[in-house]
Amino acid sequence: MSPSAGGLVVFLLSVKVIQSQDGWGVNYDQTDVCAAKGSIVFIICDYTHPPGIDPSDIKDRFWFTKEKDGEPVDLRTDSEYSDRVKHTCYSILKRCYLTITDVRESDSAEYKFTFMTNKPGEKYTGSPGVTLSVTDSGLQVQVRRLNSTWLELTCHSSCVLSDRAEYYWYKNEEIIKTGSSLLVSSGSTDRYSCYLRGSWDQRSPAVYGPQRPSVSVSPSAEMLEGDSVTLTCSTDANPAASYTWYKEDGTSDPRLLSEEPQLVFSSIQSSDSGNYSCTAENQLGRKTSDFISIDVKSVGRTTRIIHITRWTL
Template structure:
């Protein structure tokens, strides 16, 4: 059941005080008033004046809290109270009504009189001290699952104050405390029955944090950069910063609302997130990407297959440099002004002696430029000697093959000629075997010329 609207809040905290001066006096009904923020307060007093003063002699009566140039400032003319103050006097009783009181209204209020006589005035002092307090909800962890919410005021408003609890603008119960589940995303606040025009601030867990970057323009290496995390939460959230890593858990960087890079480096590029947390819950922001721009580092160059070439070969030169944004590449030969090629890869086809020399590449982006060291490309003398040796070796092999072929042909021809005289040679061999006493061919020839032997043969 929802409570009905309440009325004024005025609490008497001490006995009335009577001031008197030559017949003048102000009796305030209370010296201290405690009121809830947003409520309406009424301060009442009565006064006395000397017997010779007629009511018509009092030309002005008003309430004030501060002075200007030694003179009291009428509350009705004070811009801080505009539209919220009414007062009046009937007979010898005066009252002051302040609506929708604020914490800034906490002050000492006095009534002052001015008569028709120049300079004649009287102020009832000390006055009435007003303390305005706002309702607060205190959060205390009951256990790992539940939180206890308590409606609280800094001053005692009554012996038995009655509070009403709301959840997301809907009334749920009456009482000074309320149990809610930990991690709840709902909003809770309380009302004081005597101060229906005002309620406490709602308590709730953090909403998803937002991240801002300053400066928001392009980040250059060496700049000062600040990341700020903020989240709507009550009680106020605490913050934690993380940097994402591909191969490991996010790395904790800071436990402050701001993450400051006094001189940001290329290694600081990456994805960042922050976490906001209070007693009621925890939320993490989306990742924000930090991209630090920087000029090319010194490029590295390589040759494939090698830097020593044979005439007619092809060689591929490759240049690479760390840069953001990515670098553009230009190739030069030493002592030449005009570039030989552009692009990260430079290929020399049909290598000749004219291509030998020192080469370097230049890497350039909008942040700057950098040149590589020299790369010497030469025609290989060792390989040329090896080639000559190979040519000589194959020439010798060819000559040997030709000689061998000619020898074989000669041998075959000789065998063919020898085959036509083979029977005659056989008979001579037989005769040599039959006449071992002949020691040489001349004896054999003489024997053959013997006439008797010739006759016997006939």
């Protein structure tokens, strides 16, 4: 079974919990379920009963969070879950699924499964049940620089999870490691993401260093001295990159001009001629663009024209 709803974020701690007595039992696939608001949640269990009881003897099976007058209240009749819950059971397998759509913070509760036969008083409830925690967000990768060479990536959940939670790490599209943290070298352009075992393959957003930034010029046609000219630096990176603009001035070290994505000349002059480059940087790495060369040339006493050329380092 796999969910198809867009934006689904569901995290399951897959540790089977078994409650049984004299042949009666409920086996939960999870002890803790962590979900983001608006997502879909699946809670699963198996149930057992003593030999001699035919499947047709099972009068009712359902999930509940509340009791009224000492009796469990079927979620399907609870107005707070109206049209948001679906209960599916397979009698031969003795396996039942509870699906909750568009989960809300108010859905955070302990969910239990109960079943009963057609004989008075013959029933069983699996207790303790499955604890659902609903939060605003799901898994995120946090980046911490250890030194100039190494970074530590940590898979972080907004839910409070058991120490037995199992995390898996992806490098691009390949699983490379288990554990809540991962060491990677600085400057890598590989994409790293994590997920929690049993999370229906819903991963955290990937983190990665910037690609080589590109530079665009506006306006791109010929421009007269005195016109407004804007250079824009852009790249793909997560976390978002910060930008720095430089101009070569004939020394070994380029001159820093700006720490913004755009370099704006409100009235460009011939003295602005030169070679420009930009650098994009985040916690995972740093990349520098190709040079762009701007040459402002005189074409008369009062008129000058700008020529733009590009060259690669």
